[in-house]
Amino acid sequence: MKKLKLSLKNITKVFATQEVETHALQSLDLDIYAGDFVSICGPSGCGKSTLLSILGLLDLPSSGTFMIENKDVSNLSLTEAAIIRNEKIGFIFQSFNLIDELSVFENVALPLRYNQTALSEKEIYDRVTKCLARVDMCHRIQHKPNQLSGGQQQRIAIARALVGNPAILLVDEATGNLDAKNGDAVMTMLKELNNEGTTICMVTHDPRYADHATTRLHLMDGKIVADAERLAELI
Amino acid sequence: MDLSRELKNSLASLSIVPGYVLTIVLTLGLTLGVLVSMFNLNFLLNFEPLPYPNQDRLVISNWEHKDDGRLRFSNAQNYPGLREMASNRDLFEQLSFIKYGEEIQQNDSKKSKILVAYTGPELMEMLATPFELGRGFQETEAKDTNNSVAVISHQFWQQHFGGEPNIIGQVIQFKDINFSIIGVTASKFIEPQLMAVGRKTQVWVPWDFVNETEKDDANWGLFFIDIFMVGKVKLEQSIIQAEHILTTRINDTFKSEVAGVPYFDKREITVTLPKFEQVILGDATSRTLMVLIGVFVLMLIAAVNITNLVMARAANNQRKFSIQAALGARKVHIFCNIFSEIWLVMTAASFLAIVVAYISNNLLINYTQEYIPRVNELSINGATLVFTFSVAWLLALIFAIVTVQQIKYRKLALALQASGKGAGLQISKKVRTFLMISQVALSAVLVTCNIYVLSTSLESVNKPIGFNIQELSYIDVDLGGVNLSTRDEWVSMLKEIKSRLIEHPAIKDISIASNAPMARTINMEWTVAVTTELGGGKKIGPGIALIDENYIPIIELPIIEGRNFSSNEAIERTKYAVINQTMANMIDMNESAIGKPLYFPRQKVPYLVIGVVKDMTIPEQNDSPRMYIPSINAASFMLKFHEGQAPNAEQLNHLLEQIHSQAYLHDMYSMEEIHHNKVSLDQIFAWCSASLALLSLVLAGVGIYGMFSYTIALRKFELGIRMAIGATPKRITTLILVDAFIPVIIGLFASVMVLYGLYLYINSATDYVVSVQYKGLITAALLILITSMIAGVMAIKSTISKSAIHALNDR
Known part of the structure; x- marks a missing residue:
């Protein structure tokens, strides 16, 4: 029996201005289990990024229940959300989002420095180098992000996402800014991580990469309109 | 380039950012207004001549008394000396005694x-005194005419006679003499305040009416x-030469x-003839200059704020500038665009500054006439307007130049090609750090x-003054009309x-005393030369x-050694003394x-010291020796009232009239009032400095805050990334504050350097002595x-109080 990692129940997200209300997500239910590799596809404006923001506790749902490892996180304070983000979630962004002023080492070490438990410098160093070795970037440890190629920057971003041993890896169009070769390499890396037991939830508009996932969701107008796996099971 | 179109466009552009305009207008309007007012005052004191013809030749006599070459005191002259000086008519075109x-107005x-x-x-004549009604003194009122x-x-005239038009010929009575009013000075007449700042003569009478015992006195030692x-x-006469001639004559005769x-034995008298201007201004110019410098620094702080705002606005306008550059605008066009906008705002601020200066001038006129000379002549004039607009427009030019320097014109033209992203204008970190x-x-x-x-x-x-001023008053009774021929009768x-006054229910205690511990201006107590042998x-x-x-006992002056006098000793005038x-x-x-023993001049029997009392620390007065002698002599009294029951002068006068029909209250003042007057300048300074400190802090x-906001705006996306990977609000706040800590520390270090320079300058190049106050320095830091920290926390609050996605979406 797989362990439930994330659970969304009846989640809605409404963006309201003075004149208009936009329903980005509508009564959405989603369960992600340990070891899952979930891909979320859909056209522009369907709510993919909003869903990922809520999954990553970057934003709060307007209503509904959101559980991470059976803990209700629907209404956390900003500080509590930050702590859970730091301990349970790893992010990989389309535009890498590395901090230009910091070295590769410091970029990767950043989540550890925000950890509630103060880690020793040695421990930080060990964990950072281990993650950099995992993405084969140890030789660039003192470089600044702008001295690296796009593919290298994304590998650093993956190392940063992994360094805190997150419960789930959230991937937002990780290949969007990369050429096909680098994009494939990143996908291979994600697949390997998943095979090693890392739970991944990935937003992509590229069906080629979505096929790598074990669960493929399609989002339309803020609703999940198709779950390919479940559909297959039903058949 | 069409200037009016440029201004019209700027006006339209400014109309959609009222907050920006209001902030600059208020910040600069207030600070520039105060600066203008201080400029006005300094200009008046330093450059505006006194309103008298040949004012640079008008002088007043002053005697400096030196023992063994050391200055003992100055500004003390005598009647035979005045007559001696006046005999040198060849030095002066005109001269007069004053x-x-x-006096108490008896009618x-x-x-x-x-x-x-x-x-x-x-x-x-020397002052060319203008008259509203009547005339001034003429030969018929000259010396020895007794007119x-x-x-x-x-x-x-306005206050006591209600501006009555038929005032000429009416009588004003004092010293039992009826003086017939022959003239009223014009409202525009400004009396030279030679005796004390703020002292305004109400009545001028001929010299003949100075007490005869005084003016005909021949005693050179008084x-x-x-x-x-x-x-x-x-x-053709040099003032230095005149001083030399008079010094020789006075000193030899003395x-x-x-x-x-x-x-x-060793007394030397030096006669100086300071110009009216020197006497009237005293050291006021250095004080007002210090205030001007303080206000100027305040305006610099405001100017730094505005620089930041103007540059931030230019950064916001980068798309507009990019479009202009793409359409062929040169750097000068961008400059004109920025300058015309800031020129409009600064001009608006100048008008507010003039209003503020007008209010500030009126406050100075109403509240500082007793402390600052010539302040009643303050007005908004041509020099004020020139100064206001010059400063404002010069600042506008500086702001525009500094802002344009930050624009990378080449990149600006390319900005549109990069979809408006990344290539535009930013205030460089170096400039931001410098501003901070x-x-x-x-x-x-x-x-x-x-x-x-x-x-x-x-x-x-x-500062405790050493005695109890609560409910304590001094009264001087005029008994000139009472026929008292012997000392016993007196x-x-x-x-x-x-005994009659003590019966009054409001009076708790009473003492006969020749003078009060504190007087209105200078303590009029007698000073006598005593020797120890x-x-x-x-x-x-x-x-x-x-x-x-x-x-x-009445003034509660503590006796630290020995004893007080007894009642009999006071009546008998025993040769005892209590000293401080x-x-x-x-x-x-x-x-x-x-x-x-203490010997008075020409007396062989000494006064014996029987008691020592604590020193009184009267504001504005240095510690000086005091000697209290038992004697019932003067028709003046110290009164201690029951709390809150002090009678007014009219009630006391009524009481005195009941005692004797010819007894009048000549003078009355409470010690609390005198103390309040003496420290009121310090109170004004305290208020002003506290306000200025608060204003500087604000x-x-x-x-x-502006600097933080701008920095945070630039770093918002980066902060979003940090938040996304788990940085808590507290962490983000700490990060921002720690980053700002270094410029703050450098700024504080720079301030210590400046303050040290100021300290060295003031102590070496001015008459003031300042001490190092570490407490003040630490408090300021x-x-x-x-x-x-508060500014930083306020600036970051809007970012950290929202979900991380808001910061991430800000790219």
Whole structure:
């Protein structure tokens, strides 16, 4: 029996201005289990990024229940959300989002420095180098992000996402800014991580990469309109 | 380039950012307004000539008294000396004597006090005194004519006679003489305040009416602080030469006249003839200059704030500039665009500044006339307007130049090709850091200086004066009309007044005393030269008070050694003395002064010291020796009232009339009132410095907030990334504050350097002595740090109080 990692129940997200209300997500239910590799596809404006923001506790749902490892996180304070983000979630962004002023080492070490438990410098160093070795970037440890190629920057971003041993890896169009070769390499890396037991939830508009996932969701107008796996099971 | 179109466009552009316009107009309008007012005052004091013809030749006599070449005191002259100086007519085109005094107006039901000047027609000619009604003194009122006429001031005419048009010929009575009013000075007449700042003569009468015993006195050893000779030095005569001639004449005569008096053995008198301007201004110009510098620094802080705002606005306008650049606008066009906008805002601020300066001038006129000379001449004039607009427009030019320097014109033109992303204009980190450092340094300097002024002022205001001033008043009774031929009759009269006054339910206690511990302006106590041995020993010049046994208990002056007088000793005028601590130390630092003899000039029987009392610390007065002698002598009293029951002058006058129909209240003042007057300048300084410190902190806070906001805006996406990977709000706040900490510390360090330079300059190049106050410095540094922290927290609050996605979406 797989362990439930994330659970969304009846989640809605409404963006309201003075004149208009936009329903980005509508009564959405989603369960992600340990070891899952979930891909979320859909056209522009369907709510993919909003869903990922809520999954990553970057934003709060307007209503509904959101559980991470059976803990209700629907209404956390900003500080509590930050702590859970730091301990349970790893992010990989389309535009890498590395901090230009910091070295590769410091970029990767950043989540550890925000950890509630103060880690020793040695421990930080060990964990950072281990993650950099995992993405084969140890030789660039003192470089600044702008001295690296796009593919290298994304590998650093993956190392940063992994360094805190997150419960789930959230991937937002990780290949969007990369050429096909680098994009494939990143996908291979994600697949390997998943095979090693890392739970991944990935937003992509590229069906080629979505096929790598074990669960493929399609989002339309803020609703999940198709779950390919479940559909297959039903058949 | 069409200037009017440029201004029209700028106006339209500004109309959609009212907050930006309002912030600059208010910040600059207020600070520039205060600066303009201070400029006005300094310009008046330093560059505007006095409103008298040939003002640079108008001088007033001053005697400097030196013993062994050391200055003992100045501004004390005597009548024979005045006559001696006046005999040198060849030095002066015109000259006149003047004596300042206070008299009780007898034909006034309230018996109010009037400020009188005794002088001659020459003074009014020298000042070209204009008249509203009547005329000034003429030859018919010159010396030895004994013509009892009076000229009154415009203000006195309005206040005491309600501006009655038929005032000429009416009578004003004092010193039992009826003076017929012959003229009223014009409202525009500005009297030269030669005696004291803020003293405005109400009535001028001829010199002949100075007390005969005084003006005909031939004693060269008796000095007065309220008599002067004023003159217009001849055109061809150098003032230095005139001073030399008069010094020789006065000194030679003085020495021959006081020969044989041991006290004056080594006395030299130097006659100086300071110009009216020097006497009137005193050291006011250096004080007002310090205030001007302080306000200028305040405006610099405001200017740094505005620089930041203008640059941030230019950064916001990058798309507009990019489009203009893409369409062919050159750098000069961008400059004109920025300049015209800021010029409009600064012009608006200038108008507000003029209003603020007008209000500030009126506050100065209403509240500081007693402390700042010529302040009543302040007005908004051409120089004010030129200064205001020059400063504002110069600042506009500087802001525009600094902002344009930040624009990378080449990149600007390419910005549109990059979809408006990334290639535009930003305030460089170097500039931001510089602005932050200067903001902090200027504020720290100003806050430290103001804390220094505030603490010294408060120290002066709160300093215990050594006796109890609560419910304590001094009254002087005029018994001139009472026929008292013997001393016994005089003493009986005084005792009668004392016993009748004590029956009044409001009066708790009473003492007969020649003078009060504190007087309105200069303490009018007598100073007598005493020696510790007959014809030799130490020479001391204590202030003398003739008192009865009640004086020391009434004012609650602590006796630290020996005892007070008894009632009999006061009546009998026993040759005892109670002295203060300073005098006891002057007699002997190591031994007790009790039992020590003190000899008055020409007296063989000494006064024996029977008690030592604590020193009084009167504001504006240095510690000086004092000697209290038991004697019932003067028709003046110290009254202690029951709490809240002090009667007014009219009630006391009524009471005195009941005692004797010819007894009038000549003067009355409460010690609390005198103390309040003496410390009111310090109170004003305390208020001003506290306000200035607060204003600097607020301005610094606003400026630092602006700097933080801009930095946070630039870093918002980066902060979003940090938040996304788990940085808590506290962490983000700490990060921002720690980043700003270095410029703040550099700014504080720079302020210490500036303050040290100021300290060295003031102590070496000016007459002021300032001490290092670490407490003030640390307080200022802490205040700046706290202000910076508050500004930082406020600036980051909007980012950290929202979900991380908001910051991430800000790219």
